[in-house]
Amino acid sequence: MSEISPSPISPSPIALPPALSIPAAPHAGVQQIQNEQKRYLAVYATLICGTALTVAMYYVHFEALWQTVAVALVIAAVKAACVATIFMHLWQGQRDVYRLLLFTGAFAATMFALTIYSIFSLPGTGHYLR
């Protein structure tokens, strides 16, 4: 990765309107941004490892389907949490976003719970999980 330059923008090699080359003032501390970039790279490495684990799981044949589903979803949940907290900046403590996501999560969980309930309550279904 190229070194991060804290200086204002340099002339773009791509044809831009001349006015677009006006430098803009940086909006955050250089050290803070560099730390942010390090976090992004760490998440990227984690996501690649998670993908490799997911694929490896495909070649390990668990006894029951629910075991496979559980392992796959745990890996996916860890990867998703990395993306949401770091790439989507949720770790920065945006309280109103948390509330919104809490409501969405509760609603989605209810929907999934109803689905699972119906799977177990209807005759002839849910045999894979039993």
Add this chain to the structure above:
Amino acid sequence: MKIPYTTEIREDTGLYNAKAGMWLFLASEAMLFGALFSAYVFLRIGAWEGEWPHGLLNVPIGAFNTLVLITSSLTVAMSWTSLKMGDLQRYRRFQFVTLFCAAAFLGIKGWEYFDKFNHYEIWLKEPVSSQEYPQLAGHFADPDQPVASVIGHIEGIGPFQTLASLQEEGESAVELHPDAFHYRLSARQQAELRKAERPSDPAVSHGADAEHASVRIDLSRIARMSAFVPRHGTFFATYFTLTGLHALHVLGGALMFAFILWPGARMWRDDPERYTNSVEVAGLFWHFVDLVWIFLFPVIYLL
């Protein structure tokens, strides 16, 4: 007229307006994909052993596409930090990579779709045995148990063909190159068959050799045939719905980034902070699309 809260933070939400709006939109998107996932789980778990296909999707290709999307998420995040540093040129370089990744993802997905459109299942009127068709060895979990359907690529016909369309074209038979394994065999059965010792005769071995040993089937013996399209069955109906909707989101995100990168770049001159925020908000959408794929890949390709 000045639009309020494009860069400044609202006291009541703690966010600038575009960001608050995007999070609301993403919440609705989570419900949309959540409903589809819920339906998928219901159908998948409710399917009896042998009814849900195994091994029809290319796992290495799907894994590669996952890496492509993850890489694009990184470049989006890095492009935003570049703008925060005031480095427009570096931002543009990262966004070019993002757009390249988006195009690569869609191209690979399109190739996968095209392969499925040219892949067929044939349901026979009378089941066939492994003795009659040794080329179909990978279709039998139990060699003594006849099978009523075969899958593979058919020579010389295009995508989306049906039994009726072939009869209309005056065809009398099809030349099928059978898959190494039938999808009704579980992943475990396929792995065991792959490991098992087979005769050295290419006609009865598995893998690439088996795919080249074709089977000629008269149309009069066929009860139904279908390409791997949504009408083929529940699996492909859900597969195309989920991945198709996701691919549309990738396309939408790429168009959004392209707009911000070219015509929208004039905003950088007038209001660089607002421009930076627009990249952050578009990035939120892109990361969400990545997040959906993180769940889609194992659920569709691996389970």
